Amino acid sequence: MTKESAGQHDKEQWIEELLAVKEDGQMTPKQISILEAAIEIFSDKGFSAASTSEIAQKAGVAEGTIFRYYKTKKDLLLSIVGPTMSRMIAPFVMRNFNGVLDMPFESYEAFLRAFIVNRLDFARKNFKIIRILVQEIPFQPALREQFAENVLAQVLERVTAITEHFKAEGEVIDAPTPAIIRFTVSSVIGYLLARLLLMPEKDWDDEEEISQLITFMLHGIGGPALREQ
16 A cells, blocks of 8 residues: 555544534534644644635635634634544544453553554654644643543453552552552653654654663653662
């Protein structure tokens, strides 16, 4: 499969998922074009810098057509990209996470490696959507609430159970589980943001980077002199 055909397949899969979660199950070709254009432009420029005229031009529709469906640019973000993305991303996350979160692991290190590799693959395939989330969640309370309700609550329940298991096995320190999860998730997100958003042009050796990240997470970065204190 060529890169172009793979991109088209991803777009078709996105639209299929979108249509599946729409309450009425219907979306016109013009609405689909508007959504695709909005995702592209919101991802590339951010919500504030994007204009409805630019979205309309990219979608191949008149600007008035956008306002026929959505009263304002913010409605376009929240009514289409926002709520739909939240409803869609939850099944995306859980479907892709199921292979990780439902799998028995022989060690906490094995879980971390599967977790990071899984999220890197997911982030690559859904980069534009994730970029919009990263850009807009701090400024859109409704989007933040939906993301927390539809994604974080489901994922945290399973990650908490796995963490508690390895705490009982003595592979994880006896610290508050929420603090352990926050540290773990922050470390993984930091790597993903650097890898895909901040320094995508860097010549990354993902296997080596992930191994180093896991070493830091499990053993810290303190040297012998610090350990002797």
